[in-house]
Amino acid sequence: MIQIKNVSQSFQKKKVLDDVHLSVDKYERCALVGRNGAGKSTLIHTLLGLLPLKQGTITLDGQSNKKQTWKKNVSYLPEKFHLYQNLTGIENMQFFASLQSKKMNDEKIEEKLRMVSLWEDRSKQISNYSKGMLQRLGLAVVLYFDSEIIILDEPTSGLDPIGRNEILSIIKSLTNKTILMASHHFEEIRKVCTHVAYLEDGKITKYTTDEFLEKYASMENFV
Ligand SMILES: Nc1ncnc2c1ncn2[C@@H]1O[C@H](COP(=O)(O)OP(=O)(O)OP(=O)(O)O)[C@@H](O)[C@H]1O
Numbered sequence: 184m185i186q187i188k189n190v191s192q193s194f195q196k197k198k199v200l201d202d203v204h205l206s207v208d209k210y211e212r213c214a215l216v217g218r219n220g221a222g223k224s225t226l227i228h229t230l231l232g233l234l235p236l237k238q239g240t241i242t243l244d245g246q247s248n249k250k251q252t253w254k255k256n257v258s259y260l261p262e263k264f265h266l267y268q269n270l271t272g273i274e275n276m277q278f279f280a281s282l283q284s285k286k287m288n289d290e291k292i293e294e295k296l297r298m299v300s301l302w303e304d305r306s307k308q309i310s311n312y313s314k315g316m317l318q319r320l321g322l323a324v325v326l327y328f329d330s331e332i333i334i335l336d337e338p339t340s341g342l343d344p345i346g347r348n349e350i351l352s353i354i355k356s357l358t359n360k361t362i363l364m365a366s367h368h369f370e371e372i373r374k375v376c377t378h379v380a381y382l383e384d385g386k387i388t389k390y391t392t393d394e395f396l397e398k399y400a401s402m403e404n405f406v
Pocket residue numbers: 194195199217218219220221222223224225226
């Protein structure tokens with residue numbers, strides 16, 4: 184589903200990604216793990232075409248990320264994203280749905296809001312939402328697009344344990360999606376990820392979650 188081959192990326196003279204290889208197969212939920220500054224966001228931005236790809240190849244669902252057509256197969260939730268504070272939850276969903284198509288799908292909006300447990304709160308202005316609710320609304324917007332590949336950048340960042348568990352349960356339920364998710368938390372990797380891509384010194388090593396936790400069990404978190 185996601186194939187990254189020989190990808191390097193530098194800023195000025197600093198090499199952040201050094202001949203990186205990673206493949207994430209269909210329906211895997213792969214954590215992208217590494218210390219602060221290891222290059223997780225750089226890899227995600229390169230994958231999404233937000234940074235120019237100077238060396239290597241990236242294919243998403245068989246299509247080069249240089250082509251425009253791959254975009255419909257991929258949804259991305261950045262660590263920090265913008266929603267409209269003066270609108271309600273459902274109005275935000277309707278706004279983003281209208282960007283995809285003029286004819287929005289009201290049933291799908293309801294389905295996704297129910298999926299993230301925000302249907303009852305859909306008519307509240309989101310300036311009154313908690314951080315966890317905002318994060319779930321962001322996830323609902325991403326899910327509305329129905330892409331096969333979902334890329335999440337630290338989706339539980341700044342949430343309390345309850346908020347984190349709510350997000351993790353939703354991600355875990357996405358068994359028909361291929362997910363790459365930057366994470367700093369062993370607990371969330373254990374709970375939801377099938378595999379781990381460990382980024383260190385510009386290189387990636389891929390493990391199954393069990394292999395990874397066994398190897399790095401003595402470390403608490405990558406913070
Ligand atoms: N636009 C840029 N210009 C110059 N240097 C950059 C740029 N973006 C990232 N870097 C550098 O590249 C390195 C990797 O940064 P990146 O944000 O990808 O790491 P990260 O693993 O996502 O970190 P974190 O866990 O803190 O989010 C860092 O040393 C960072 O300072």
